[in-house]
Amino acid sequence: MSRIPRIVILGAGYGGIVTALRLQKELNYNEADVTLVNKHDYHYITTHLHMPAAGTDHPENARVDISKLIDEFKIDFVKSTVIEIRPQDRKVILEDGTLSYDYLVVGLGGEPETFGIPGLKEYAMNIRSINSVRLIREHIEYQFAQFKRDSSRPELLTFVVGGAGFTGIEFVGELADRVPELCREFDVDPKLVKIYNIEAAPTAMPGFDPELVQYAISVLEKKGVIFKLATAIKECTPDGVVLATGEEIKSGTVVWTGGIRGNRLLEEAGFETMRGRIKVDKTLRSTQFDNVFVIGDCSLIFNEEGRPYPPTAQIAMQQGVTCAHNLTAAIRGEPMKEFKPQIKGTVASLGKGEAIGIVGKYKLKGATAAFMKKIIDMRYLYIIGGIPLVLRKGRL
Amino acid sequence: MSRIPRIVILGAGYGGIVTALRLQKELNYNEADVTLVNKHDYHYITTHLHMPAAGTDHPENARVDISKLIDEFKIDFVKSTVIEIRPQDRKVILEDGTLSYDYLVVGLGGEPETFGIPGLKEYAMNIRSINSVRLIREHIEYQFAQFKRDSSRPELLTFVVGGAGFTGIEFVGELADRVPELCREFDVDPKLVKIYNIEAAPTAMPGFDPELVQYAISVLEKKGVIFKLATAIKECTPDGVVLATGEEIKSGTVVWTGGIRGNRLLEEAGFETMRGRIKVDKTLRSTQFDNVFVIGDCSLIFNEEGRPYPPTAQIAMQQGVTCAHNLTAAIRGEPMKEFKPQIKGTVASLGKGEAIGIVGKYKLKGATAAFMKKIIDMRYLYIIGGIPLVLRKGRL
Structure with a gap:
């Protein structure tokens, strides 16, 4: 008696959740057993985390119960932490058990990349999960x-954000918005x-786009953000940061947004990786293993100019669609599709009512861009949870 | 040309604010110059502070702008911190100036009494001001x-409250109510x-009353509070507390409510004091100085059995009434009144919907007592700020 194939999806981030949702739709009953494994019983909307981190929105608006997204008659959900992947044995070791698979989808997400800067791991916080942003x-x-x-300790009111990429910029925008509120609340x-x-x-x-970046900087500077560009952090200490210039900034709060690498489990599993991807x-x-699909921040994929695609939600979601299609094809013995990312647009918020972005061939800034950002957020909620989720968590 | 007498009131707590309000009403224009000095530009409702400390109410509901209470045409308000009192020179030295007086009212409030227990000053927090409860x-x-x-650090979720007097009991009641909410918020x-x-x-x-105390303990134990009575704290450390029994309780949070003493400035000023009172x-x-009135937690006054009255809001307010009367009498050369406290009742809340109390000859508990507690709170708001303040800050 032939057994139906077992698919295990590790991680319910953008890539994993879209893969699961698409498999749920595409696979017929009894074509495969699908199990989704995630550390938490919720999916979180990483692109929204800069808001609860600054306290300008509640963390509940950045997460969704997985049970509200997937159909547990079609997909098994296991809340557990992955300890080890054994691709040779086709097994995944969980904190509290073991799973065997025929096909594995690795969507475990990224980890902060500290580039070996001393002290960042110990003393800096990261915007990477619901728990981490509640801590911030x-x-x-x-x-x-x-x-x-x-x-007598002004460093308590000094906040250092390392990294002015998307996350760093979006976070300082929110933080600058939150500060006046905190000052009122605490009489500061x-x-x-x-x-x-x-x-x-x-x-x-x-x-x-340099013009948009310049716009972003001027908006944020008007809100009081002090930029130090072309300035490396040499060390993070319990008292703040030391810059490459030798300057020390005393600060009780350092948030590091300077980089993302793949999950450390992948190197340990024997995969060939580049920065963990x-x-x-x-x-x-x-x-190395043709029954292992890798999506999201864990996957390394090059564009036509030979540069790796950035670890974005947009690409992870599109990979989820392709991944689900190819898993179905593999099971049915049909031909697989190639992944071709379509960059629809990129919008970065700069706090309340302000954003910059490129959507299609249009450069957007100010209120228009901020509105587009909200549309993109709602579109995502719609994709994963339909109208009910948009109504529950969406904000215009 | 004779100068009109100058009255300086130090502190806008229960005693000071009632004194100021009554003087404003009793004194005629040009009978005296009255100046009220307070560290903050708000008065706080100390008996309410256990709620914002636990996070079950907003600190704004425990404070009132002084400018909304006093009539600044009749009373000058100086926001400053008192550094020194010089009763011989009839002067008060402020952080940023000096005030001369003919009559002084000392209503500077109490300070935590640590009974020399090592570490309490350094590592324990106190429920004593808006700033201190926001910190908690x-x-x-x-x-x-x-x-x-x-x-791996369970001590982060262990909370130690030292002292099971009114403040300690009311605070653990609120904290026990807040915990389920915090557990939901942080997935704990x-x-x-x-x-x-x-x-x-x-x-x-x-x-x-022992019967009511027993009721309080059983209510709080049902909410999960662990009582250790007849157990002294020997030491407070960065890691928690060490008990007289030798037992160590590891805890990231120690709140000390075990005692109140008078303000240290009074000893430094040369007043004869007992525990700072x-x-x-x-x-x-x-x-020692018949032009210095002392009210509230700074004053020591004995009941008919020769025991000192406790430092309560009720007594401070009644002292404010007598103090204002006697100041007016002194200025007019009329006879003064003796202070005769009337203990109308005492109610301690035990968290939402629960309280114990004695009002007149009645013992109250449960919802009735909780309701009475709210009536007392509202009555106080009415006394100091009339109907508008009741509507703004009152809660039923």
Whole structure:
């Protein structure tokens, strides 16, 4: 008696959740057993995390219960943490059990890349999960509360954001919006608060349209953000950061947004990786194990100019669609499709009512871009959860 | 040309604010110059502080702008911190100036009494001001956020409250109510949270009706509070508390409510004090300087059994009434009144919908007592700010 194939999806981020949703739709009953494994029983909307991190929105608006997204009659959900992947044995070791698979989808997401800068791991916080952003929010509020006990420590009101990429820029935009509110709440003079955004590259948002980047910087500077571009962080300490110039910025709060690498489990599993990301073929399969698909921040894929695509939600979601199609094809013995990313647009918010973006051939800024950002967020909610989710979590 | 007398009131707590309000009403124009000095530009409702400390109410509901209470055409308000009182020179030295007076009212409030227990000053927090309770609230939330980053530290979810007097009991009641909410907010299993209330005396709320105290303990134990009565805290450390029994309770949060003493400035000013409180005569004047009135937690006054009255809001307010009357009498050369406290009732809340109390000859508990507590709170708002303040800050 032949057994039906077992598909295990690791991670319910953008890539994993879209793969699961598409498989649920495309596969017929009894074509495969699909199991989705995730550390939490919720999916979180990573592109929204800069808001709860700054405290300008509630973390609940950045997560969705997985049980509300998938049909548990069609897909098994296991809430557990992956400890080890054994591609030779076709097994995944979980914190509390083991899963065997015929096909594996690795969508475990990224980890902060610290580029070996000493102290970042120990003393900096990251915008990477619901837990991490709640910590940042509470940490920031706690700094204000502590300052009212000991106003001889101005570093409590100094906030350092390392990295002026998308996440860094979006976070300082929100933080600058939150500061006046925190100052009112804690009776603090806003002039005492300092927000630094420090970036080693000569420009913020390297690779993005320079005119829009300039607009973003001027918007954020008007909100009080102090930029230090072309300035590397040499070290992070319990007291703040030391810059490559030797300058020390004393700060009770360092948030590092300077880079993303793939999950460490992948190297440990014996995959060939580059910064923790697995090179995949055009069908999104590992070049070493053709029953292992890799999507999202864990996958390394090059554009036509030979440069790796950035680890974005947009690409992860599109990979999920291709991945689900190719899994179905593999099971049915049909030909697979090649992954061809379509960059529809990129919008970065700069706080309330302000954003920059490129959508199609249009450059957007200000309120138009901010509106487009909300549309993109709602479109995503619609894709994964339909109208009910848009109504529950969407914001215009 | 004779100068009109100058009255300086130090502190806008219960005693000071009632004195100011009554003087404003009783004195005629040009009978005296009245100046009210306070560290903050708001008055806070100390008996309400256990709620914002636990996070069950917003700190704004526990404070009122002084400018909304006093008539600044009749009373000058100076926002400053008192550095020194020089009763011989009839001068008060402020952080940023000097005030001369003919009559002084000392209503500077109490300070935590640590009874020399090592570490309490350094590592424990106190429920004593808006700033201090915001710190406690933020500290507690930060513990939950940190626990989600490092769940190997159960002490982050252990909360120690030292002292089971009124403040301690009311605070643990609120905290026990807040915990389920925090657990939902931070995805924490409520079973991991521990609240200890530690009291050196053999009973909680020493001196209060034993039947009601027993009721309070059973209500709070049902909410999960662990009582350790007849147990002294030997030391407070960065890691928690060490008990007289030798037992160590590891805890990231220690809140000390175990005692109140008078303001340290009074000893430094040369007043004879007992635990920082100045013994006053029946007219509420210092026995050393008959132009200095002392009210509230700074004043020491004995009941008919020869025991000092407790430092309560009720007594401070009644002292304010007598003090204002006697100041007016002094200025007009009329006879002064003796202060005769009338204990109308005492109600302690035990969290949402629960309280115990004695009002007149009635023992109250449960919802009735909780309702009475709210009536008392509203009555106070009415006394200091009339109907508008009741509508703005009152809660039923």
